[in-house]
Amino acid sequence: MADYKIHLLVCGGTGCKSSESQILAEHLRSSIESQGLSDFAQVIGTGCFGFCEKGPIVKIIPDNTFYTQVKPEDAKEIVEEHIVKGRKVSRLLYKDPKSDKIVSDSKGMEFYKKQVRIALRNCGVIDPENIEEYIARDGYASLGKVLTTLTPEATIEIIKKSGLRGRGGAGFPTGLKWEITRQSPGKEKYVVCNADEGDPGAFMDRSILEGDPHSVIEAMAINGYCTGASNGLVYIRAEYPLAIERLKKAIEQAREYGLLGERILGTDFSFDINLRYGAGAFVCGEETALIHSMEGGRGEPTMKPPFPSVKGYLGKPTNVNNVETFASIPVIINKGYEWYSSIGTEKSKGTKVFALAGKVNNVGLIEVPMGITLREVIFEIGGGIKNGKKFKGVQIGGPSGGCLTYKHLDVPIDYESLIAAGAMMGSGGMIIMDEDDCMVDVAKYFLDFTVDESCGKCTPCRVGNKRMHELLNNITKGNGTKDDIDRLINLGNVIKDTSLCMLGQSAPNPVLSIIENFREEYEAHIQDKKCPSGVCKALMVYEIVPENCVGCTACARACPVGAITGERKEVHRIDPALCIKCGACMDRCKFNAVIVN
Amino acid sequence: MSRIKVELKKKDVDTIREICKSFNNLPGELINVLHKAQHTFGYLPAEVQEVVARELNVPVAKVYGVVTFYSFFSMIPKGKHPISVCTGTACYVRGAENVLAEFKKNLKIDVGETTSDGKFSISCLRCVGACGLAPVVMVGEKTYGRVSPEMVKDILKEYDE
Numbered sequence: 001m002a003d004y005k006i007h008l009l010v011c012g013g014t015g016c017k018s019s020e021s022q023i024l025a026e027h028l029r030s031s032i033e034s035q036g037l038s039d040f041a042q043v044i045g046t047g048c049f050g051f052c053e054k055g056p057i058v059k060i061i062p063d064n065t066f067y068t069q070v071k072p073e074d075a076k077e078i079v080e081e082h083i084v085k086g087r088k089v090s091r092l093l094y095k096d097p098k099s100d101k102i103v104s105d106s107k108g109m110e111f112y113k114k115q116v117r118i119a120l121r122n123c124g125v126i127d128p129e130n131i132e133e134y135i136a137r138d139g140y141a142s143l144g145k146v147l148t149t150l151t152p153e154a155t156i157e158i159i160k161k162s163g164l165r166g167r168g169g170a171g172f173p174t175g176l177k178w179e180i181t182r183q184s185p186g187k188e189k190y191v192v193c194n195a196d197e198g199d200p201g202a203f204m205d206r207s208i209l210e211g212d213p214h215s216v217i218e219a220m221a222i223n224g225y226c227t228g229a230s231n232g233l234v235y236i237r238a239e240y241p242l243a244i245e246r247l248k249k250a251i252e253q254a255r256e257y258g259l260l261g262e263r264i265l266g267t268d269f270s271f272d273i274n275l276r277y278g279a280g281a282f283v284c285g286e287e288t289a290l291i292h293s294m295e296g297g298r299g300e301p302t303m304k305p306p307f308p309s310v311k312g313y314l315g316k317p318t319n320v321n322n323v324e325t326f327a328s329i330p331v332i333i334n335k336g337y338e339w340y341s342s343i344g345t346e347k348s349k350g351t352k353v354f355a356l357a358g359k360v361n362n363v364g365l366i367e368v369p370m371g372i373t374l375r376e377v378i379f380e381i382g383g384g385i386k387n388g389k390k391f392k393g394v395q396i397g398g399p400s401g402g403c404l405t406y407k408h409l410d411v412p413i414d415y416e417s418l419i420a421a422g423a424m425m426g427s428g429g430m431i432i433m434d435e436d437d438c439m440v441d442v443a444k445y446f447l448d449f450t451v452d453e454s455c456g457k458c459t460p461c462r463v464g465n466k467r468m469h470e471l472l473n474n475i476t477k478g479n480g481t482k483d484d485i486d487r488l489i490n491l492g493n494v495i496k497d498t499s500l501c502m503l504g505q506s507a508p509n510p511v512l513s514i515i516e517n518f519r520e521e522y523e524a525h526i527q528d529k530k531c532p533s534g535v536c537k538a539l540m541v542y543e544i545v546p547e548n549c550v551g552c553t554a555c556a557r558a559c560p561v562g563a564i565t566g567e568r569k570e571v572h573r574i575d576p577a578l579c580i581k582c583g584a585c586m587d588r589c590k591f592n593a594v595i596v597n
Numbered sequence: 598m599s600r601i602k603v604e605l606k607k608k609d610v611d612t613i614r615e616i617c618k619s620f621n622n623l624p625g626e627l628i629n630v631l632h633k634a635q636h637t638f639g640y641l642p643a644e645v646q647e648v649v650a651r652e653l654n655v656p657v658a659k660v661y662g663v664v665t666f667y668s669f670f671s672m673i674p675k676g677k678h679p680i681s682v683c684t685g686t687a688c689y690v691r692g693a694e695n696v697l698a699e700f701k702k703n704l705k706i707d708v709g710e711t712t713s714d715g716k717f718s719i720s721c722l723r724c725v726g727a728c729g730l731a732p733v734v735m736v737g738e739k740t741y742g743r744v745s746p747e748m749v750k751d752i753l754k755e756y757d758e
Contacts, residue, residue: 014726015726015730018742052728200684200685200687200724201686201687201724206726277628279632279667279668280667280668281667295625296624298662314625358686358691363687364729437690445686
């Protein structure tokens, strides 16, 4: 085997792949070959580095050189300059936007400084399609340790003491869930990995499955040993073709290596994993709905109890955990619960992965210790707000979560503090909004989503959310009345109290938290009939500034509804009653005479 | 919307039968069967659903219920170049709505519809996971990042025959 001195890691996550990172990797390979360096340098396709904003990423090991926004055309230069002559290609290096200095070593980047990567430990490090690279990083060591030296009870005890809680959003203690499943009577039990990441703007689970599928497989096997299950199922979104492909490959490799299948590692324990595909329904992230969907039916939730740990898939005890939860398990067993529980806060241990997106400079995937503040995440790791705009709000927890404001910037990120602030941990979507975003419209956007995704089984969610959506629609159209805010609050609370599952119980959260934190914006829409951020079209008024108008008639000719009148070389005017706010006049005017209020 | 009537050929019926058989005709495999059937036919007209129901020995209503429940399944054929506009939160805050409106305006169809020549169809999807490139549009397998309404015409032009 060749003894490679230099490794070129090329990101092969969905984000970078859509910017041609695969072609880039091929170009790098052929350049290396044409330089006769095939035994010296190696190109490896890895999972996501997290720094999606500046993708595609190429990282060179051993010196950690971090190249950003690399195009296939740049491959030749990287190989000829960096690999052959040892000179870094400075135009592709990362430049810190604050100090304007070039940071060539990824360890020196603000983006990575405060991160603690546990669930993402192998993402952007190993080739996810090669089991040996996973094994070389202590992979499957925990499974071996558990099967040969620990009893199921002792293993569950480690997970319990680590303080790990469900990363899907609800935060149920993982060890306790395992124990309940173990204690539920029954010969046939199931382990289910919930990879139905339906939260718009969140891609943590997908990145883990794409970048480190074996960590999930290993943890599921450990879970099977602890709970007494011999069947594992991964419920994964059909919209994630790359993750499915990598997971399938990984399962096959694990079977070949005897790490899945009959009598694993020569012990009496047998375990195997199969895939089940979702078909695009947000509610299927709820565990009872997920189970109904796996059974081939409509993914409608049912009342709990009985919990799946007692009565789940095919009526058998079923342990359902989220991808990120599973990915943390092997490390906890390897390094011990003392190490894991030393990270984080008193009640929330360890780390959490967030998908940082929206109007922030460094969009990407991050993993931070619990207890870190929103300010650190947004302004240090995230690099602040794009284009120097003002920060307005941050939406945490997706359509079930809440919207927090600058008042909350110093709130520590942990399960309890976020709930106290009116948001929730959720699965890990974190969307940053700036001064240009209209919060009423944001509330409408999330409700739009839940109305669309409500399964329709229970009335409060099916009808209630629809009515809330209508109220919001009226407000953004300028037809809101004084009582609408109170109506929204009352209705929202009824829906929260009476819905069947978490989807309905949390659907009003974005609306309610936005009323709580941005009430003045609602009032501006209702009383002044104005959208302060200029987003709500119906509330815009197009006007002509008389001083700037030269009477060229261009706007009048452009107007599709004849709302603009005026003689040649005279000031024109727009009839607001006829105007449909299409903006055609504004596009056409060369004198900046058309403005929006 | 008027329902599209399809006449299945014998070979199509056989294909569906085979798909069902590959899943041992188990009712619990309904979703997997539908995935495969949609992959083969491009969509799931009522006639296909009837055969699936017969083969898995479940009521047609159950199959129809599942098909209409999940957004991934479609009962109308998609265009030759299906356009999917990401309306995930990250794309939304970076202006996906305006991009979607521009596609609708240019093609004169709504979301979920196909142009009369069968060339384009528009759908929305929730997060492709390329949030760093927001707003994102997919045409077939190709991903376009940082799309602005001004780019829409040029994107469509790429598919001129």
